[in-house]
Amino acid sequence: xxxxxxxxxxxxxxxxxxxxxxxxxxxxxxxxxxxxxxxxxxxxxxxxxxxxxxxxxxxxxxxxxxxxxxxxxxxxxxxxxxxxxxxxxxxxxxxxxxxxxxxxxxxxxxxxxxxxxxxxxxxxxxxxxxxxxxxxxxxxxxxxxxxxxxxxxxxxxxxxxxxxxxxxxxxxxxxxxxxxxxxxxxxxxxxxxxxxxxxxxxxxxxxxxxxxxxxxxxxxxxxxxxxxxxxxxxxxxxxxxxxxxxxxxxxxxxxxxxxxxxxxxxxxxxxxxxxxxxxxxxxxxxxxxxxxxxxxxxxxxxxxxxxxxxxxxxxxxxxxxxxxxxxxxxxx
Amino acid sequence: xxxxxxxxxxxxxxxxxxxxxxxxxxxxxxxxxxxxxxxxxxxxxxxxxxxxxxxxxxxxxxxxxxxxxxxxxxxxxxxxxxxxxxxxxxxxxxxxxxxxxxxxxxxxxxxxxxxxxxxxxxxxxxxxxxxxx
Numbered sequence: 021x022x023x024x025x026x027x028x029x030x031x032x033x034x035x036x037x038x039x040x041x042x043x044x045x046x047x048x049x050x051x052x053x054x055x056x057x058x059x060x061x062x063x064x065x066x067x068x069x070x071x072x073x074x075x076x077x078x079x080x081x082x083x084x085x086x087x088x089x090x091x092x093x094x095x096x097x098x099x100x101x102x103x104x105x106x107x108x109x110x111x112x113x114x115x116x117x118x119x120x121x122x123x124x125x126x127x128x129x130x131x132x133x134x135x136x137x138x139x140x141x142x143x144x145x146x147x148x149x150x151x152x153x154x155x156x157x158x159x160x161x162x163x164x165x166x167x168x169x170x171x172x173x174x175x176x177x178x179x180x181x182x183x184x185x186x187x188x189x190x191x192x193x194x195x196x197x198x199x200x201x202x203x204x205x206x207x208x209x210x211x212x213x214x215x216x217x218x219x220x221x222x223x224x225x226x227x228x229x230x231x232x233x234x235x236x237x238x239x240x241x242x243x244x245x246x247x248x249x250x251x252x253x254x255x256x257x258x259x260x261x262x263x264x265x266x267x268x269x270x271x272x273x274x275x276x277x278x279x280x281x282x283x284x285x286x287x288x289x290x291x292x293x294x295x296x297x298x299x300x301x302x303x304x305x306x307x308x309x310x311x312x313x314x315x316x317x318x319x320x321x322x323x324x325x326x327x328x329x330x331x332x333x334x335x336x337x338x339x340x341x342x343x344x345x346x347x348x349x350x351x352x
Numbered sequence: 353x354x355x356x357x358x359x360x361x362x363x364x365x366x367x368x369x370x371x372x373x374x375x376x377x378x379x380x381x382x383x384x385x386x387x388x389x390x391x392x393x394x395x396x397x398x399x400x401x402x403x404x405x406x407x408x409x410x411x412x413x414x415x416x417x418x419x420x421x422x423x424x425x426x427x428x429x430x431x432x433x434x435x436x437x438x439x440x441x442x443x444x445x446x447x448x449x450x451x452x453x454x455x456x457x458x459x460x461x462x463x464x465x466x467x468x469x470x471x472x473x474x475x476x477x478x479x480x481x482x483x484x485x
Binding site for chain 2: 030031032053073074131137138139140141142143165166167184185186188252253256259260263265268269270274275277278281282296297300303304307310311313314315317318
């Protein structure tokens with residue numbers, strides 16, 4: 021049996037969680053919201069031409085892996101990443117790492133993660149876990165979204181590492197190799213915030229605040245264009261993405277507010293504290309949107325009105341966020 | 353969201369004794385991590401999604417029974433796959449798989465071809481061959 025002295029901390033999101041847990045293991049104390057903020061985790065993109073589960077893709081986060089990559093780059097941490105063609109070599113490399121007392125991050129597919137409830141098991145291939153040991157029965161797994169560490173057999177782990185489909189992990193493993201003595205957190209925070217504001221305010225139709233506005237317009241058209249059943253299904257996709265495990269609630273808005281609060285302390289900037297409170301209110305409004313969207317499944321009367329009022333809610337959110345990110349940009 | 357507002361509704365998480373982390377504000381206005389057992393609006397939406405998948409599986413099963421679709425279609429739906437995902441698992445072109453969806457073509461498939469599908473679905477070739485809907 022091999023076991024590295026790794027401590028499992030539950031987090032909201034898998035990528036921030038693995039990043040935070042791996043860095044903490046190396047003695048860098050950095051919270052999940054901090055990782056999320058420095059990595060410019062807030063994002064919005066609508067991709068109507070791409071369908072997942074028969075509904076257009078909506079995402080409240082950047083491409084998987086990007087948050088961690090940005091954090092590592094900005095803090096000057098060296099991270100080793102490896103992908104594999106051969107399943108055998110992938111397993112050997114992982115075992116070698118464990119022998120050398122290195123807890124290792126893995127990109128895996130969710131569908132065959134046996135410890136997840138059925139509702140969460142889709143062919144989504146950009147989940148992140150840490151393997152921190154191996155026994156006769158299998159591997160010791162720290163899945164950051166789970167309350168406690170879990171286990172997977174060799175066969176099960178191999179399967180999730182080589183899941184197929186979009187964003188196939190191809191056995192990818194990663195671990196920090198070198199950490200600079202002094203981390204310039206302040207600059208990383210400022211850079212992270214600037215990038216977030218630029219992303220959310222970008223003048224392109226499907227991204228950021230304009231993306232939210234665009235979806236609002238589409239919701240008004242969906243009932244006539246696609247019928248009620250499809251419209252509800254499309255709306256469901258938005259709510260699912262917004263409230264999926266990992267968002268910490270309200271499409272990551274609460275994690276971001278937590279980050280701003282922490283950033284206010286580090287930068288000694290009271291303006292950020294105020295903006296953190298404002299982001300919390302915006303997060304609450306996203307939650308209201310989810311509540312009202314879910315209600316559509318229950319009441320089937322007055323359909324046109326229901327969709328228009330949901331669209332209004334989204335439009336309002338877009339306007340609030342536009343003002344918010346403009347203020348945030350000025351505050352730093 | 354305030355700490356005491358973090359929902360603790362019955363959900364697929366609570367049935368499996370799992371919780372998820374939410375970020376919420378405590379009585380002093382500071383953010384903290386709070387465990388949530390589940391949230392009803394989310395459960396409603398998830399159930400709708402599962403229901404759509406179940407309808408698709410039932411339809412596929414029926415099609416196999418009627419002899420208008422091959423068992424591959426059923427197992428593809430059963431595993432929440434679509435053509436793109438199955439293509440990645442089997443290495444077949446999509447147009448080729450669409451031919452394999454026809455019972456007549458399916459019956460003539462070699463064991464080697466069937467094995468590719470069986471592996472993707474994690475079943476034996478016999479199970480795949482003998483599925484009658």
